[in-house]
Amino acid sequence: MPVIRVDVEYLPGVEDPEAITILKNLKILGYDTITETRTAKSYEFRIEGKLEEARSTVDEIASKILTNPVIQKYSLQVVDP
Amino acid sequence: MPVIRVDVEYLPGVEDPEAITILKNLKILGYDTITETRTAKSYEFRIEGKLEEARSTVDEIASKILTNPVIQKYSLQVVDP
Numbered sequence: 797m798p799v800i801r802v803d804v805e806y807l808p809g810v811e812d813p814e815a816i817t818i819l820k821n822l823k824i825l826g827y828d829t830i831t832e833t834r835t836a837k838s839y840e841f842r843i844e845g846k847l848e849e850a851r852s853t854v855d856e857i858a859s860k861i862l863t864n865p866v867i868q869k870y871s872l873q874v875v876d877p
Numbered sequence: 878m879p880v881i882r883v884d885v886e887y888l889p890g891v892e893d894p895e896a897i898t899i900l901k902n903l904k905i906l907g908y909d910t911i912t913e914t915r916t917a918k919s920y921e922f923r924i925e926g927k928l929e930e931a932r933s934t935v936d937e938i939a940s941k942i943l944t945n946p947v948i949q950k951y952s953l954q955v956v957d958p
Binding site for chain 2: 815818830838841842857
């Protein structure tokens with residue numbers, strides 16, 4: 797059964813508030829060699845059917861439900877065909 | 878400058894409440910071929926210094942700050958050496 801992963805991240809130039817907070821706090825904690833932080837969210841789906849269908853279904857879910865296209869982008873990766 | 882990614886996910890057997898909610902809602906929306914969903918969070922760090930030091934610093938941050946070892950595990954990936 798195919799397993800497909802969706803990675804959702806912020807578009808370049810969009811402020812990532814969680815990353816900004818992490819970076820600030822790492823500096824306070826003494827980790828001052830970190831110059832940039834980004835965050836992303838992943839969703840892994842195990843899905844019935846053939847890989848092509850599964851990929852197309854997950855692509856639809858990613859674009860319609862998991863991603864806000866104004867500020868985010870997504871990519872798909874086949875974890876297990 | 879090295880870029881290292883930390884992926885934080887739930888340990889096997891630990892309930893993932895976000896994944897459960899997503900799976901339930903996908904079924905309501907008609908996506909009934911999805912049999913399992915898992916979520917994960919990623920953090921990407923751009924960090925000064927040599928790769929070995931950078932890796933060790935990010936490993937420390939991941940284990941001490943980003944991961945709750947009771948319910949989560951993490952893995953590191955070098956995105957850019």
